[in-house]
Amino acid sequence: MSEGLDIDASEDAGLEATTPVWAVFGDLMAGLLGAFVLILLMAIASQLELATKLQEEISKHQQEEQRRQALERALAIPLAAGRVTLEHGRIGISGSVLFAFNSAELQPEGRALLKTLAGPLTTYLQARDEILMVSGFTDDRQMRGSNQQFADNWELSAQRALTVTRALIEASVPSSDIFAAAFGAEQPVAPNEDAQGRSRNRRVEMAPIARPSRNKPDAPHG
Structure with a gap:
């Protein structure tokens, strides 16, 4: 047990x-x-x-492609004639077409070209609710001599951008859809080592960009 x-x-x-x-x-x-x-x-x-990020990138790429195609359609005639260039959404015009050397006064050829661009650009901007930034650029050679009209390349590029902006407004682009910017010798597209490179850098570019928000701040309470 x-x-x-x-x-x-x-x-x-x-x-x-x-x-x-x-x-x-x-x-x-x-x-x-x-x-x-x-x-x-x-x-x-x-x-x-x-x-999600991949989808956003695809959507962004599609929008940019649609934007590029719309610009190409709007500027088909001047692009085909080689009078303007279109790269990465920026419309380029050689400075020699628009202005004489060290001048901000439009040449007849340049004024006529801007008149042909005004209508298509206005249609494009209003269809997409965008605004146009007109940018002036120069080469890197500094202003010299007491008889120079401009103090430096910044002033020259600013006046050229303003001249183009005003010419486009006169040709029918609404003043609320366009503004001017100056870059001087900054952001060259070619080396400033020879006449050909400097000529490419003396240019005016036009780039449609998103319109800033129109939301107004709340009025202060009395």
């Missing part, structure tokens, strides 16, 4: 000894499962974020 009691007691002791091990194992598995679920959720969130 005592032997039976001893056997039962030993079995109970064995069960008591093994129970904590299974409990620890269960807690470990639960922890691992929780970590796995957390990692899975983080991976899914990362994939969703990447997919």
Whole structure:
């Protein structure tokens, strides 16, 4: 009889000894499962974020392509004639077409060209609710001599941009749809090492850009 009691007691002791091990194992598995679920959720969130960014980039690229095609259609005639260039959404006109050297007075050829551009540009801007930035650029040679009309390249590029802006407004582009900017010798498109490179850098560019928000600040309360 005592032997039976001893056997039962030993079995109970064995069960008591093994129970904590299974409990620890269960807690470990639960922890691992929780970590796995957390990692899975983080991976899914990362994939969703990447997919969203990719979709945004695709949409942006499509919009830029549509914009480029619209500009090409609007400027088909001057582009075909080689009178203007279109690169990365910027319409370029050689400075020699518009102005004489170190001058901000439009030449007849340049004024006639701007008149042909005014109508298509106005139609494009109003259809897309954009505005036109007219930018003046020069080469890197500094103004010299007391008889110079402009103090430096900044002033020359600014006056040229203003001259083109005013000519386009006179030719029908609404004044609210256009503004001028000056860059002087900054942002060259060719090295200023020879006459050909400097000639390319003396230019005026026109770039349609998004119209700034028209939201007005709230009026102050009296």
